[in-house]
Amino acid sequence: MSRLRPTDLAREHGISTQAVRNYERDGFLPPAERTPSGYRIYTRTHAAALRAYLALVTAHGHDAAGRIMNALHRGAVDDALAAVDRGHGQALRDRETLDAVREAVDHLTAAEPRATPGPPARRGPRTIGELAHRLGVTPATLRGWEDAGILAPARDPATGYRVYRANDVRDAELAHLLRRGGYPLEHVATVVRQIRSAGDIDALSASLEEWRRRLTARGLAMLAAATAFHAYLCLVLPDGNSGGL
Known part of the structure; x- marks a missing residue:
């Protein structure tokens, strides 16, 4: 040689x-x-x-x-x-996460509120029972999502009960969508963290193309x-x- x-x-x-x-x-x-x-x-x-x-x-x-x-x-x-x-x-999991986030963003941005007869839609904080009823799941399911890091509700200082505000409802809706799609809890938690770190749906949506380019x-x-x-x-x-x- x-x-x-x-x-x-x-x-x-x-x-x-x-x-x-x-x-x-x-x-x-x-x-x-x-x-x-x-x-x-x-x-x-x-x-x-x-x-x-x-x-x-x-x-x-x-x-x-x-x-x-x-x-x-x-x-x-x-x-x-x-x-x-x-x-x-890991690269494949990252791609799957990106696809899940994109699907979730598309779903959430398309879910515009519609005018319906009757009383106005509930806008304030929700209890665990109210949110579970909204999603059609059990309170135990929401507590499981919390244990997995998907949800992080505040607590009412007077009662100690969980309080789900607008961002918590958004995260729960997103988790419900992804779980119906068959994604495991660990994967759902990753997606939700991506949205939280971006600050809002619009900011996350703007970052998806750069994420795709990096992948x-x-x-x-x-x-x-x-x-x-x-x-x-x-x-x-x-x-x-x-x-x-």
């Missing part, structure tokens, strides 16, 4: 030679041989490892990329692949990382053997 210097690897990525040495020290690159005078000898395998690691950083983050490369270099190929799978699994960029980065990681695997495991390196 042709010999490469640390500067050869560094120049390709616009990083310092010290960074290359640090990556080797931390196990992100395989150990380099040394010349009699102590200089490191890198090869195309090290260059491929560096490309794979930096692509994984972009796609999965520094911590996950380090775990993947360290697992591979200690011969635990399945552990490395499992770490990659976890990243793809798209991450998905493309994961494809690029998979390509670079596979190229490195072909060098260290030319026969597809998942045994020790």
